């Protein structure tokens with residue numbers, strides 16, 4: 001148990017490890033505040049590459065955020081192409097397999113389906129190489145290479161990591177040496193994380209390195225006992241400031257209703273300051289909630305964090321805290 005002075009009143013932070021073994025709930029207690037924070041496990045906790053990425057200084061200043069977006073985009077294209085390949089090979093199977101109505105139409109398959117499947121595999125290899133090249137720009141590799149198997153005869157995608165002995169579509173024996181293609185992309189949990197959550201950890205890091213105690217990805221319970229999802233909660237024992245932040249990658253990832261929901265949560269948990277922080281620029285001058293935020297003391301909307309140093313971001317946020 002840790003106690004410090006908070007404007008004449010003690011603020012107590014206690015880890016409830018004994019009761020919440022998995023969750024490590026934290027109670028934050030101050031003059032006008034009583035919060036319970038329950039974190040959610042994130043891929044960040046067990047992935048060294050992601051932790052090194054977040055600890056990179058001034059990561060938002062360079063091409064980093066753009067390259068993350070590109071990694072996510074390439075991985076998504078590989079996933080969609082594999083799905084499309086499976087759909088095409090099912091169609092191919094209907095021409096290759098004999099059924100009661102007639103003979104297999106191998107000629108049709110060879111002329112009209114096989115060339116597309118071959119081109120599709122080539123495209124997958126190209127995308128995978130683009131991932132590999134882009135990864136050089138990060139402090140550590142973020143993707144994973146896995147052997148993907150394609151039947152030499154009908155070009156069906158028949159497995160990842162392990163291959164069946166016979167093709168599930170045309171029945172030919174599989175030669176694993178000629179059937180294998182090593183494809184590289186982001187695994188699903190890293191893919192989701194780099195789709196947006198990383199920016200929450202990045203903002204959290206900036207506060208941590210300036211002496212704040214920070215909790216990320218979890219839910220806060222105020223005195224009503226209702227749970228409110230929160231991206232970042234930060235407390236400064238020296239200045240007695242508490243803030244909650246919602247972090248978004250771009251203006252495409254939120255709308256008026258998300259800002260209003262955040263405002264309601266901020267009210268409910270009665271944190272001193274609420275920040276809605278956007279990495280990209282928000283050009284939507286018409287957003288009505290921006291005006292609501294501007295005239296609500298304690299609430300602040302910030303966009304365009306890309307291209308700023310860590311010190312500039314910290315300065316911009318803390319200048320809003322009186």
Ligand SMILES: [Zn+2]
Pocket residue numbers: 151152153154155156167168169170171172
């Ligand atoms: Zn086959």
